[in-house]
Amino acid sequence: MNRTDILHDDLANAYGRHLDRCKTRRRAMRTAGIASIGALALAGAALGAATLLGWPAPDHVKQEIAAVDRGLPEDLRLNPDVEHASAVASNGSSTLYAAALRDGGRCTELVTAGDRGRGATCTTGSDQLSRAIDVTVPADGGAGTNAPVILAGRVNDPAAAELQIAYEDGESNEVPLGEDRYFVFDVPIEHRASAHATGFSLVARDAQRSELARISVPADWDDEAVPDEAAPLYVSTRSDESDFTKVYGLEGHVSAAGADSLELDYGDAGRVPIAIQPDGSFAYTVPQERVGDFMEPQLLLVRDHAGNAIASSPVAAVAYWRARERGRR
Numbered sequence: 001m002n003r004t005d006i007l008h009d010d011l012a013n014a015y016g017r018h019l020d021r022c023k024t025r026r027r028a029m030r031t032a033g034i035a036s037i038g039a040l041a042l043a044g045a046a047l048g049a050a051t052l053l054g055w056p057a058p059d060h061v062k063q064e065i066a067a068v069d070r071g072l073p074e075d076l077r078l079n080p081d082v083e084h085a086s087a088v089a090s091n092g093s094s095t096l097y098a099a100a101l102r103d104g105g106r107c108t109e110l111v112t113a114g115d116r117g118r119g120a121t122c123t124t125g126s127d128q129l130s131r132a133i134d135v136t137v138p139a140d141g142g143a144g145t146n147a148p149v150i151l152a153g154r155v156n157d158p159a160a161a162e163l164q165i166a167y168e169d170g171e172s173n174e175v176p177l178g179e180d181r182y183f184v185f186d187v188p189i190e191h192r193a194s195a196h197a198t199g200f201s202l203v204a205r206d207a208q209r210s211e212l213a214r215i216s217v218p219a220d221w222d223d224e225a226v227p228d229e230a231a232p233l234y235v236s237t238r239s240d241e242s243d244f245t246k247v248y249g250l251e252g253h254v255s256a257a258g259a260d261s262l263e264l265d266y267g268d269a270g271r272v273p274i275a276i277q278p279d280g281s282f283a284y285t286v287p288q289e290r291v292g293d294f295m296e297p298q299l300l301l302v303r304d305h306a307g308n309a310i311a312s313s314p315v316a317a318v319a320y321w322r323a324r325e326r327g328r329r
Contacts, residue, residue: 057085057097071244080107089182110152132213139222149187161207168198232256233311244318247294256311265299
């Protein structure tokens with residue numbers, strides 16, 4: 001199999017792994033990460049309390065929302081209106097803040113007890129048209145089956161009149177929708193064990209109670225981070241947050257059975273060998289003249305003693321993955 005075939009196959013699944021790994025590593029580094037699932041966002045404040053919302057987002061929330069554009073070139077920036085970011089849903093202990101995007105989308109951040117920000121996520125206007133529901137579920141790996149389960153997001157379908165959370169044990173709860181269909185919801189304590197162990201579904205219905213959309217949050221939504229060493233080939237990039245189109249170095253770990261060598265394939269620019277340390281770790285400093293080459297994926301290959309490729313992973317700049325995630329490449 002040639003480089004192009006390997007890279008094509010790898011990109012199909014590595015991008016998904018990249019997003020999952022980014023979420024998992026953020027969870028490990030912050031002690032809590034964001035498990036973002038598909039398509040729904042509702043307001044968890046009760047309808048009667050919705051009129052009390054709208055207070056300005058605190059500075060740390062504005063900074064985290066603004067950071068979604070940090071290091072990206074102008075044509076990839078979302079430019080959320082952070083100066084007017086405000087509370088759109090709250091249950092008293094947790095609050096969801098939103099900042100508008102120019103295309104009708106928005107960036108949000110959930111802040112839970114203790115003024116703890118859970119990371120900004122963004123949904124473009126086109127995303128809202130293609131997804132009926134957006135939901136964010138903060139996870140604290142290893143916190144136990146009695147740990148709080150908090151949902152936040154928005155129902156994007158304007159026909160939605162109600163939202164329900166359905167547990168795998170057959171029980172369910174109504175999730176109150178607030179203004180513009182945002183929500184924040186705490187799973188009741190009697191359903192936490194089920195939510196942790198088997199996941200749950202969210203179901204949006206219209207005024208006639210006809211089902212409009214359904215999404216599932218899988219049972220592993222709050223699993224602890226998987227060690228990097230468990231993967232056949234794990235790689236992370238080293239960048240400067242002032243310019244995420246550049247990659248200054250690679251580091252990671254090789255665990256593939258039979259691994260003998262590691263190389264970075266620059267395509268027409270040739271291949272560069274990278275030493276694998278006795279413990280399986282590796283590190284590589286990208287030459288200055290090539291730090292800008294990663295807006296197109298390059299290929300990292302592990303070979304056995306006979307020279308056969310036994311593991312591989314595409315390597316690209318943060319800005320490349322962000323552009324791919326936003327569907328703008």
